[in-house]
Amino acid sequence: MELRLCSRLLISGSRFLRPAAAISTQRCRQLSSGSSEPAAAAVDEHYDVVVAGGGMVGFALACALGQSSRLSELRILLLESSKQKPALPGFPTSWQSTPYSNRVSAIANHSVALLDRLGAWQDITAVRVGRVKKMQVWESESDAHISFGSGGSSDDGKCVAHIVENDVLLEALRRRLPPTVQVRYGSRAESYSLPSSAEQDAVLHLQDGSVISTSLLVGCDGAESLVRRTMGGRFVSWDYKRMGVVATLELEQSEDEENNTAWQKFLPGGPIAILPLCRGQSSLVWSTTPSHAKALLAMDPQQFTDAINNTLWCDDSSKQSPWLRDLHQNCSDAVRQVGNFVSKVAAAAPVGVSYKQLPPSVVAVADNSRAAFPLGLGHAVQYTAPRVVLVGDAAHRVHPLAGQGVNLGFGDVAALTRVLEETVLEGDDIGNVRQLYRYETERQRQNVVMMAAVDGLHRLYATTFPPAVFLRSVGLTAVDAFKPIKNCIQSYVEG
Amino acid sequence: RRRVSKAANFRRSEQNRFFTVQANVDPSEVHKFSQLAQSWWNPNGEMRPLHQMNPARLKYIRDCCLSQFGPPKDLSKPLRGLHFLDVGSGCGLLTEPLARLGANATGIDASPEAIEVARIHAKNDPDLDSNELDYQNVTAESLVDRGETFNIVCALEIIEHVPNPEEFVITVSKLVGENGGLFISTINKTLKSYILAILGAEYLLRWVPAGTHDWNKFQSPDSISRMISKTNLSFHSSVGMTYDVFSERWNLNAHDLDVNYCIFATRKLLNQNPTVE
Numbered sequence: 001m002e003l004r005l006c007s008r009l010l011i012s013g014s015r016f017l018r019p020a021a022a023i024s025t026q027r028c029r030q031l032s033s034g035s036s037e038p039a040a041a042a043v044d045e046h047y048d049v050v051v052a053g054g055g056m057v058g059f060a061l062a063c064a065l066g067q068s069s070r071l072s073e074l075r076i077l078l079l080e081s082s083k084q085k086p087a088l089p090g091f092p093t094s095w096q097s098t099p100y101s102n103r104v105s106a107i108a109n110h111s112v113a114l115l116d117r118l119g120a121w122q123d124i125t126a127v128r129v130g131r132v133k134k135m136q137v138w139e140s141e142s143d144a145h146i147s148f149g150s151g152g153s154s155d156d157g158k159c160v161a162h163i164v165e166n167d168v169l170l171e172a173l174r175r176r177l178p179p180t181v182q183v184r185y186g187s188r189a190e191s192y193s194l195p196s197s198a199e200q201d202a203v204l205h206l207q208d209g210s211v212i213s214t215s216l217l218v219g220c221d222g223a224e225s226l227v228r229r230t231m232g233g234r235f236v237s238w239d240y241k242r243m244g245v246v247a248t249l250e251l252e253q254s255e256d257e258e259n260n261t262a263w264q265k266f267l268p269g270g271p272i273a274i275l276p277l278c279r280g281q282s283s284l285v286w287s288t289t290p291s292h293a294k295a296l297l298a299m300d301p302q303q304f305t306d307a308i309n310n311t312l313w314c315d316d317s318s319k320q321s322p323w324l325r326d327l328h329q330n331c332s333d334a335v336r337q338v339g340n341f342v343s344k345v346a347a348a349a350p351v352g353v354s355y356k357q358l359p360p361s362v363v364a365v366a367d368n369s370r371a372a373f374p375l376g377l378g379h380a381v382q383y384t385a386p387r388v389v390l391v392g393d394a395a396h397r398v399h400p401l402a403g404q405g406v407n408l409g410f411g412d413v414a415a416l417t418r419v420l421e422e423t424v425l426e427g428d429d430i431g432n433v434r435q436l437y438r439y440e441t442e443r444q445r446q447n448v449v450m451m452a453a454v455d456g457l458h459r460l461y462a463t464t465f466p467p468a469v470f471l472r473s474v475g476l477t478a479v480d481a482f483k484p485i486k487n488c489i490q491s492y493v494e495g
Numbered sequence: 496r497r498r499v500s501k502a503a504n505f506r507r508s509e510q511n512r513f514f515t516v517q518a519n520v521d522p523s524e525v526h527k528f529s530q531l532a533q534s535w536w537n538p539n540g541e542m543r544p545l546h547q548m549n550p551a552r553l554k555y556i557r558d559c560c561l562s563q564f565g566p567p568k569d570l571s572k573p574l575r576g577l578h579f580l581d582v583g584s585g586c587g588l589l590t591e592p593l594a595r596l597g598a599n600a601t602g603i604d605a606s607p608e609a610i611e612v613a614r615i616h617a618k619n620d621p622d623l624d625s626n627e628l629d630y631q632n633v634t635a636e637s638l639v640d641r642g643e644t645f646n647i648v649c650a651l652e653i654i655e656h657v658p659n660p661e662e663f664v665i666t667v668s669k670l671v672g673e674n675g676g677l678f679i680s681t682i683n684k685t686l687k688s689y690i691l692a693i694l695g696a697e698y699l700l701r702w703v704p705a706g707t708h709d710w711n712k713f714q715s716p717d718s719i720s721r722m723i724s725k726t727n728l729s730f731h732s733s734v735g736m737t738y739d740v741f742s743e744r745w746n747l748n749a750h751d752l753d754v755n756y757c758i759f760a761t762r763k764l765l766n767q768n769p770t771v772e
Binding site: 046070215422424425426427428432434 | 570593620
């Protein structure tokens, strides 16, 4: 009964439908076929939990575990390979005057709730955070568009999402780490020895020669995770053959205009997104082909700004033949009328606006803010093995078009913390696979659905085939017009 | 007509090597569980239902300890400071979690194989201190003879395996210290329990080996309460345990004691009128 929307991707959700499914001991042995059994080598230290990787998700997990009163007896270690940055005095106010970083993340409301519980959200808002009150999505091949959120001033009402710089988030989490959690900077594991059953500990061999054993190893080491590769399970992945170009932009805005709208335009090469940071400044995330990305990075700032403005303002719907355009217009009008009628009957509150708003003009790009990174999809078929669990990008990697990457990771953090608290409450071993499967099942149900949807959107908008363009634009108009469906999607995306 | 259980077959082939006739122990039952000792800790082996039942049993134990002894000082070790006795501990399926929750846990079982497996398994976890967890191959009667008492005595899923249930309840009640409590869990003697626990679990679904339980030895909550009333303990509360097939979890249900259930009885304090529940 599995849905086959993206068949390879959904096969990868092995615990999708069966909760805490039985697993044979034979499969457990296969999982560690790539690694040796924990050797009889002397172990220097033992920790209950080792978090391998000090990114946003790794630090969030270490905070959550360290701050939990049920888990107060656990000895936790976080290993981060980069050197420790000296703490800037005067945080958060001293950061307010620094230039914006070009790596930002869209934080959904459930992630905001987690960061608030950890105490980091108030530090983040004290520095700076962009509020997305409205989001407009449209495409270059037709006039169809959809908008989410209700607009309004930045100070009141709910946000669709918040835009936070990755550095700010990381620093805020670092400051909320309880002193009981040990952190080792400049520390990287050279190899892992993972057991085939929970009767032995997981062992880490660090680059400096020390050996650490642990009851639970958490892999938060990113998309190229060594923990996942040592686990040896199946990993479904493909390269989108796209690069994400990021930059910080200056917009043309008057004094009384608020910058609280996110703009996303789908192009055949990939979507271009403008995310609000503060009045007059926004962050650019442009997914495009590698050759185009290289060209964009090589352009001088004025050419770059012109390229963005042309892309946002001009569209190719004039390339469509007239009869197709008329058919499209008639269908869209009909769908919109039906949708409005259904929405009235369903008494759904109006969300968004039905007319297409004009995107902003980009005036300049901040110096040294342009960069590019490759885009791909990845999903581990198994998140867990005896004494090991994967969290964040180590388990799943998505296209940034829906801004969900780090939000899925924060969802993993909340779920794993809850599962470990229940495990300790039941007096069970935290490395017990039966308990860790509950985390895997719960998260795969969320992650696989989201990844399939994002991948589906990417494929849907990558084509210029006229029937496909027609169907997707009528479909988009329909979703925009049928308010109950739009409300559903908006609440799912907001989290 | 009397149904001859497979347990009777064991009786014919085994000798009683370890225990005298005075002990309230059925050697065939002991042998049956000794055979299972090696697979006890396999969460998908013959003891799978017990593994799955643990979270529900522990929740009830924690909640009753909360009401009996007040809130714990340390949320991560809610049973700290309490001495627990697990009668019929088997390979320590309940005793280990009790020790992890902070209790000073002693497990006793008539089967030497089970005690040996329990001790070996406890060594896997370096956090299980030998001061907090102890296994002994003795019977409840010998502990009574030694005059030992405990804050909480757990006799879970054992009363349906002993030859004389009334005497068993009297014996274990003597091991409960002042202001302490006794947990007894077993399966109810109803048509529903025959269909689910015997036919369903043993023959149709094969969740447990056939012959594990004898329906004639099941006790209803009322008969357990009557046995408790003959001791110096008084009935405190009871709860049923129901199995959700879809989520594969056991849930506590105060109203459905038709199959699995657990009773909590407390020792009356001296000079105190028994409270009416």
